[in-house]
Amino acid sequence: MKSHxxxxxxxxxxxxxxxxxxxxxxxxxxTRYFLFLLGAFVLLSIVAGWLMYPFPF
Amino acid sequence: MxxxxxxxxxATGTLGFPPVGTPKTLAAxxxxxxxxxxxxxxxxKWDRAAVFFCSIGLMVTIGIWFDxxxxxxxxxxxxxxxxxxxxxxxxxxYWIPWLQGAGIGDPTAYTYDYANVFLYVAGxxxxxxxxxxxxxAKGRKP
Numbered sequence: 001m002k003s004h005x006x007x008x009x010x011x012x013x014x015x016x017x018x019x020x021x022x023x024x025x026x027x028x029x030x031t032r033y034f035l036f037l038l039g040a041f042v043l044l045s046i047v048a049g050w051l052m053y054p055f056p057f
Numbered sequence: 058m059x060x061x062x063x064x065x066x067x068a069t070g071t072l073g074f075p076p077v078g079t080p081k082t083l084a085a086x087x088x089x090x091x092x093x094x095x096x097x098x099x100x101x102k103w104d105r106a107a108v109f110f111c112s113i114g115l116m117v118t119i120g121i122w123f124d125x126x127x128x129x130x131x132x133x134x135x136x137x138x139x140x141x142x143x144x145x146x147x148x149x150x151y152w153i154p155w156l157q158g159a160g161i162g163d164p165t166a167y168t169y170d171y172a173n174v175f176l177y178v179a180g181x182x183x184x185x186x187x188x189x190x191x192x193x194a195k196g197r198k199p
Contacts, residue, residue, distance in 0.1 A: 007171045010119065011178070014112045018182045021108050022189045025199050 012041035076196030089190045091148045093183045096190035109186050116179035117150040125172030126162025127155045140173075146180030 016037035024030045077085075077100065089096025094110030097103075121127070128141040145151045154160050160176070163169060192198050 002167055004171065007123075007168065011116075011171070011175060014116050015178060015182065017108060018112050018186070021105050022185055 008045055009042060012038050012045075016041060074193075074196040074199050077194045082191065082194035085190045085194050086187055089148075089183070089187045090146075093148055093150065093186060096187065097193070100190065100193055102193065105189075109183070113147055113179045113183050113186075114150055116175045116182075117147050117154070120172045120175035120179065121154055121160045123168035123172035123175070124163040124166035125160060125169065125176045126164075127151060127160030127176065129155070140177065143177040143180045146182075146184045147176075148183060151176075151180065 016034050019037055020030045020034035024033045076082075081099070085096040085099045087096075088099050092110070093113040094106040094108075097106035097109060128137055128144055130141050130145070132138045132141070162173070166172075189198075
């Protein structure tokens with residue numbers, strides 16, 4: 001797996017899963033929080049990547 | 058009319074969930090530090106135990122598989138020491154591969170940086186899991 005995006009998604013899934021199980025109780029709440037965290041991880045990573053794109057280092 | 062004092066959950070340290078005794082609290086926290094998920098299993102929280110064990114174990118496996126480095130406890134500098142502490146938080150998932158000589162790390166590998174992040178975060182997440190075990194044992198959450 002040489003795709004940074006794929007690794008970022010795998011990392012986001014596993015991290016979001018653990019945090020959702022720590023922070024919330026009940027399947028419905030956990031699922032919603034997991035999806036929220038996963039979306040936030042992926043979207044903010046892409047945004048951060050584009051913001052850093054013009055940097056020369 | 059007789060009145061009874063209302064117990065303040067914050068004052069008693071519990072939020073209405075049954076706390077367990079100090080020996081079991083200690084055993085659960087130490088168990089969680091050694092094996093991710095074991096503390097929750099000792100408290101009967103099997104769903105959380107399975108998720109934490111599998112997720113943290115998978116993160117360490119991916120980290121080593123993609124040429125990440127397991128930092129040794131040699132404390133050459135503050136950064137190396139912090140990296141070791143972060144990774145060692147994963148308990149046996151750090152110590153078993155480290156004792157077997159795995160996780161040498163290849164800085165020239167394409168995935169080296171990402172793999173290291175997997176290893177650091179696996180250990181740091183297990184530290185959060187230990188705090189969660191303590192909260193459950195003290196009756197602060199279900």
